[in-house]
Amino acid sequence: MKNSDSDQKVKLTDQPLFRIGMIIAIVLVLFIGLQQWFIPKSFGKTGHYRSDNIQEWTEHELQYAAGSDACLTCHSNVKNIFLSGSHEQLNCETCHGPAVKHPNNPMDSKPSIESSREFCGSCHQTLTGRPDTVITQIDLGTHMGFANCSDCHQPHNPGFKFGGAD
Amino acid sequence: MNGYIYPNEANVVWTVMIVIYPYITGLVAGAFIISALYHVFNQKVFKPVSKLALVSALSLLLVAPIPLLLHLSQPLRAFNIMLTPNPSSAMAGFGYIYSFYLMIVLLEIWFIYRKNIVTMAEKSAGLSKIGYGLLSLGAKDLSPGTLAMDNRIINTLAVIGIPAAFGLHGYVGFIFGGIKANPWWSSPLMPVIFIASAVVSGTALLILVYGIGSRLRKREPDHQCMTALNKYLWIFLIVAVSLEALEIVNAGYQAKSYWPAVYGLLTQQIPLSFFGIQLLLGGLVPLILLPAARLKSFAREWQQRLTMIAAGLIVVGVFAMRWNVVIGGQLLSKTGMGYSGYVVPLLGREGLLMAVVVLILPIILFSVLSQIFPPWPKDEAAISEQIEVSKSRPELRSGTVG
Amino acid sequence: MAKMVRRRFFSLGGKLLAGGIVAGTIGKYFPDTVAHAAPTVRTGKTEGKWGFVVDTYKCIGCGRCVKACKAESQVPVDQEVYRTWVERYTVDYDKNVKIESPRGGINGFPEVENRERITKSFFVPKLCNQCENAPCTKVCPVGATYTTPDGVVLVDRERCVGCSYCIQACPYGARFKHPVFKVADKCTWCYHRISKGMTTACVQACPVGARVFGEIGVPDSPVDKILSEERVNILKPEAGTMPLVDYLGLDKVVV
Numbered sequence: 001m002k003n004s005d006s007d008q009k010v011k012l013t014d015q016p017l018f019r020i021g022m023i024i025a026i027v028l029v030l031f032i033g034l035q036q037w038f039i040p041k042s043f044g045k046t047g048h049y050r051s052d053n054i055q056e057w058t059e060h061e062l063q064y065a066a067g068s069d070a071c072l073t074c075h076s077n078v079k080n081i082f083l084s085g086s087h088e089q090l091n092c093e094t095c096h097g098p099a100v101k102h103p104n105n106p107m108d109s110k111p112s113i114e115s116s117r118e119f120c121g122s123c124h125q126t127l128t129g130r131p132d133t134v135i136t137q138i139d140l141g142t143h144m145g146f147a148n149c150s151d152c153h154q155p156h157n158p159g160f161k162f163g164g165a166d
Numbered sequence: 167m168n169g170y171i172y173p174n175e176a177n178v179v180w181t182v183m184i185v186i187y188p189y190i191t192g193l194v195a196g197a198f199i200i201s202a203l204y205h206v207f208n209q210k211v212f213k214p215v216s217k218l219a220l221v222s223a224l225s226l227l228l229v230a231p232i233p234l235l236l237h238l239s240q241p242l243r244a245f246n247i248m249l250t251p252n253p254s255s256a257m258a259g260f261g262y263i264y265s266f267y268l269m270i271v272l273l274e275i276w277f278i279y280r281k282n283i284v285t286m287a288e289k290s291a292g293l294s295k296i297g298y299g300l301l302s303l304g305a306k307d308l309s310p311g312t313l314a315m316d317n318r319i320i321n322t323l324a325v326i327g328i329p330a331a332f333g334l335h336g337y338v339g340f341i342f343g344g345i346k347a348n349p350w351w352s353s354p355l356m357p358v359i360f361i362a363s364a365v366v367s368g369t370a371l372l373i374l375v376y377g378i379g380s381r382l383r384k385r386e387p388d389h390q391c392m393t394a395l396n397k398y399l400w401i402f403l404i405v406a407v408s409l410e411a412l413e414i415v416n417a418g419y420q421a422k423s424y425w426p427a428v429y430g431l432l433t434q435q436i437p438l439s440f441f442g443i444q445l446l447l448g449g450l451v452p453l454i455l456l457p458a459a460r461l462k463s464f465a466r467e468w469q470q471r472l473t474m475i476a477a478g479l480i481v482v483g484v485f486a487m488r489w490n491v492v493i494g495g496q497l498l499s500k501t502g503m504g505y506s507g508y509v510v511p512l513l514g515r516e517g518l519l520m521a522v523v524v525l526i527l528p529i530i531l532f533s534v535l536s537q538i539f540p541p542w543p544k545d546e547a548a549i550s551e552q553i554e555v556s557k558s559r560p561e562l563r564s565g566t567v568g
Numbered sequence: 569m570a571k572m573v574r575r576r577f578f579s580l581g582g583k584l585l586a587g588g589i590v591a592g593t594i595g596k597y598f599p600d601t602v603a604h605a606a607p608t609v610r611t612g613k614t615e616g617k618w619g620f621v622v623d624t625y626k627c628i629g630c631g632r633c634v635k636a637c638k639a640e641s642q643v644p645v646d647q648e649v650y651r652t653w654v655e656r657y658t659v660d661y662d663k664n665v666k667i668e669s670p671r672g673g674i675n676g677f678p679e680v681e682n683r684e685r686i687t688k689s690f691f692v693p694k695l696c697n698q699c700e701n702a703p704c705t706k707v708c709p710v711g712a713t714y715t716t717p718d719g720v721v722l723v724d725r726e727r728c729v730g731c732s733y734c735i736q737a738c739p740y741g742a743r744f745k746h747p748v749f750k751v752a753d754k755c756t757w758c759y760h761r762i763s764k765g766m767t768t769a770c771v772q773a774c775p776v777g778a779r780v781f782g783e784i785g786v787p788d789s790p791v792d793k794i795l796s797e798e799r800v801n802i803l804k805p806e807a808g809t810m811p812l813v814d815y816l817g818l819d820k821v822v823v
Binding site: 170171172173174175176177179180237238239240241243244246247249250251252254255256257258260341344345346347348496499500501502503 | 648649650653655665666667668669671672694703706707708709710711712727728729730731732733735736737738739740741742743744745750751807808823
């Protein structure tokens with residue numbers, strides 16, 4: 001085999017350890033360089049995360065409005081009856097669904113209007129686990145046949161009943 | 167699904183790919199330990215498998231990240247784990263520990279095969295000459311001094327390799343053991359169990375690769391080596407099975423609030439894969455088979471055959487163990503009041519077909535790598551070595567010690 | 569002599585400095601170690617700016633909060649993933665506990681079969697606890713989930729690799745893989761709303777005031793008032809996660 005006669009000093013740069021060491025060094029330097037390049041700018045500013053992300057979350061799109069005030073500025077016809085009844089503590093969107101787009105675009109984005117027995121029953125039907133100290137409950141199966149709730153009750157103030165029924 | 171589970175638990179998020187990952191890395195460890203026994207603890211009897219162990223370790227190690235990438239739902243961001251590793255995360259070390267481990271294996275293989283590479287670069291022609299030339303990195307000196315230096319480096323690497331292997335498997339175990347939300351995982355024993363079962367499965371796999379590979383090459387495996395592997399495997403298996411049993415016995419004896427849920431998991435959700443495959447087929451049966459295979463009353467051929475059957479059972483049993491930890495742990499709801507369900511889908515990135523492909527990949531890789539790095543002992547060398555060993559250690563001659 | 573003293577002082581200073589750095593580093597990686605090192609028991613909120621109270625006496629199980637949450641935070645309605653959900657607990661004569669949350673309670677709950685045998689029943693809404701000692705942020709390998717300076721745990725959708733480790737680490741099942749964005753997702757206490765001075769969508773949609781949200785340490789804060797006057801409890805206190813969501817009327821059967 002080659003060189004077998006001379007086990008004199010091999011040039012340092014020809015030694016296996018040196019060659020492989022150089023490869024490792026190059027890989028390490030490349031890695032550290034890439035690492036610096038790819039880490040996002042705001043990473044680590046306030047903790048081990050990209051702090052710009054906090055701002056991004058605050059910009060998430062809204063679906064629900066801030067509360068009922070905006071609704072009641074336009075819908076003044078509902079305002080008085082709503083604020084005088086037991087549904088006064090509800091937000092409009094609890095029953096009408098998310099409506100943040102409605103004020104700016106009242107024709108295209110319409111909140112839902114539901115008055116079915118099932119819809120009202122989702123809160124008012126008697127149910128195991130539902131505390132009767134918190135909410136008025138009826139049994140949909142026996143209460144007033146198949147009439148729609150809004151036939152008798154003013155939904156914005158359910159204590160007020162149409163047709164003088166009680 | 168039965169009982170009550172949190173609604174978000176309906177989807178099992180760690181799938182069969184996360185079963186395969188610790189399984190494959192575990193197989194790496196055993197091969198590595200045998201190589202270390204040869205290089206560091208001077209167990210010359212392992213010479214016939216010392217190269218085989220490293221080449222099969224490399225084939226497995228190169229495949230290990232694939233199931234992880236298949237599992238990540240944002241695989242293109244996988245490099246984030248190297249860019250911004252979270253120092254408080256048990257998982258964040260993966261990138262660095264894996265790279266370190268891979269580097270050790272690559273270095274060890276390079277130094278062991280350097281003589282081979284340089285010779286090939288000189289002898290061969292055409293493409294393979296260029297290939298081997300590049301692989302040699304131009305360090306073509308084969309003087310005795312340099313070769314002795316190579317040997318010292320190999321031994322150093324083997325020494326570093328042992329804590330590296332323990333580190334990698336201990337860390338994989340800690341990924342599970344450190345999760346307090348899951349009573350079936352949360353245990354300080356988990357890293358130790360992972361190390362033990364890794365060593366067991368890796369040694370068993372090496373027996374299979376050596377035994378089957380020899381048969382395929384129409385050679386008889388070195389009997390002393392097989393017997394020694396059998397003995398070591400038996401000792402490793404005793405440790406692994408005792409630890410796994412201890413874990414359950416301890417949890418049952420302490421009977422903390424979560425025990426009924428764990429008990430239900432073991433007896434109703436995964437009884438077959440836990441008691442049947444992991445403990446019985448993969449534990450108790452090989453515990454008896456392995457020493458039985460060393461009985462003098464068996465012919466050599468049957469001794470080896472029984473050893474290989476035991477090794478095969480162990481390799482299956484350890485897969486079941488990984489399954490029972492990864493999937494079992496997720497079947498157990500964090501409510502402690504119910505169990506979710508998991509069926510491996512046939513298709514898809516995390517499906518059964520892909521799992522089979524990932525498990526076959528190391529075999530293909532091994533057959534490719536063994537063309538570049540011949541792992542089998544040269545026959546004449548093996549035989550002369552055998553005689554030498556038998557001479558120096560007469561008790562090994564019969565091959566039935568212990 | 570003076571020189572000597574000074575040198576000794578400096579060397580002491582150096583040791584203290586080194587010790588401080590080491591302790592600081594350890595503290596950074598294991599925040600709970602430092603938090604628990606103090607012998608006093610903390611019950612108040614120190615880090616978080618916000619507080620959340622769930623009143624289980626009031627919840628009627630209508631599912632409005634679940635529906636509102638899915639709409640506000642763009643979580644697919646037809647998938648089994650929830651940032652908030654409602655559970656119903658029923659205990660019968662034989663002390664059998666049944667827990668259910670059909671589709672997270674988004675469409676309410678059916679009547680039970682053996683109503684006359686039920687002795688105790690109530691609803692428990694669940695959501696992310698924004699734990700002060702959050703196990704989820706601790707395990708994230710890439711720093712994609714974190715606690716904001718005002719105490720809310722968020723997920724960075726641009727950094728998350730989707731490994732699901734945080735989902736495993738949460739003892740409350742509050743995290744899931746978002747089916748559309750393919751990253752970990754969870755309740756943010758409507759961070760985009762509360763940072764603009766609004767309340768969360770679930771609080772706003774609740775018809776009975778079973779959910780209360782607000783700032784802590786501010787005069788007349790409804791949350792502060794409950795926390796200082798009422799007997800509250802947290803979920804899984806043994807997990808040591810220090811949740812910021814407190815419950816009124818939490819029964820021992822609640823998981």
